[in-house]
Amino acid sequence: MTLLTEYIAACPDCDLLQRIGVLPSGATARCPRCGRVVASDKPNSLNRTLALAVAAIIALIVANVTPLMGLSAVGRHASTTILGGIVKMWREGQEITALLVALCSVVAPILYVGFMLVVLLAVRKPPAPRWIGALLRFSELSRPWVMVEVMMLGILVSLVKIADLATVNPGIGMFAVGALIVLLAAMTVSFDPREAWARIAWVDEPPRKGRSEAQDEPVRKGGGAGTEPTGRRMGLAACGACGLLARAAGRNDPGSCPRCGEILVLRRPGAIQRTWAFLIAASICYLPANLLPVMNTAMPGYAEADTIMSGVILLYESGSWPLALIVFVASIMIPLAKIIALAYLLVTVQFRRIESRPERIRVYRIIEVVGRWSMLDVFVVTFVVALVQLQPLMSVEPGAGVVFFAAVVVLTMLAAESFDPRLIWDENESEEDRKHD
């Protein structure tokens, strides 16, 4: 049973107002201006996602309590779990990196799957209480930090790195991580948040027929450039949490969402300044991240400090050039490309350029998707360090560069999140609109 009816929404990426009808089974609606998917019909969305979430929580438990991989060299054995890797990094004095690895590999997945499970169970009997809306919001906020697939690639790279030194055996935990990746992806694909929000009680009294007041607003057909009906022009704000289109109380203080209670904004406040701040901080950290060693290897009569680049060369020389290429792209190219691309978006927005807007929104979407893969080397260092502890024969310690490297990844992710893609489309708005930003 679906509770969805026809409604008017503002595109989250370009703010264009559009009428979204009841979609045919399996159909997807895209924004006519920027191409963003604004709605898609997912048959039996809530039940399917619930089944996947139950399976995911089981895979998550197995992945965390069983060994990921084991190592044997000259009659000695060692094995590690995800938690073991985190604890080792902490003990080696890399507390910040350890916390970040814990967030992306354990905490965020538990929060995401756990909250989703509660939400999906609660919305089975509508209307679900309001606080369920808050849980749904938290689960969505934790999703970008769930990096299980990046961790998996990190584990594979560390296996190859260690394979030269000792015999490595994948453990049960690794297969559980593999299952978890598939289940998490399937959850994202099958879940329709609109369906869940429609079953959660409103913070304020819902308007009659379950439509917000803003839904009575006429949607003018866009004529030429500059007359396209956007939310901001019509004094309407799309809720950042539940997507409801609500009438803004005022331009400077639009009030809060009548459905979920989230503070409404017409554009993310201080988006340009914040993005610049994160971007500048990330560029500063990029230098030590690449110049300082990320891993120190010690063997009798032999010591080596590896930077990210020398690690790539080492992988290449050991014959695994595809992995060397992956690490090179993820660790060196992506962070740099992200910094340059975001700076380009900021400059073009600040100079109010109107050309190539579809290309720029595509650049922004690519940045959002690929940014997380830069965490790869942080995971590689964590698992190599955790596993290669065969004192006095051989040991590996994290280097000072790894914390700067992790900082670059987090800062560029925060920069991408603070940017408001709707600014790209705002150039045609009048001076009057801009003055109120």
Ligand SMILES: [Zn+2]
């Ligand atoms: Zn759009």
Ligand SMILES: [Zn+2]
């Ligand atoms: Zn809302």
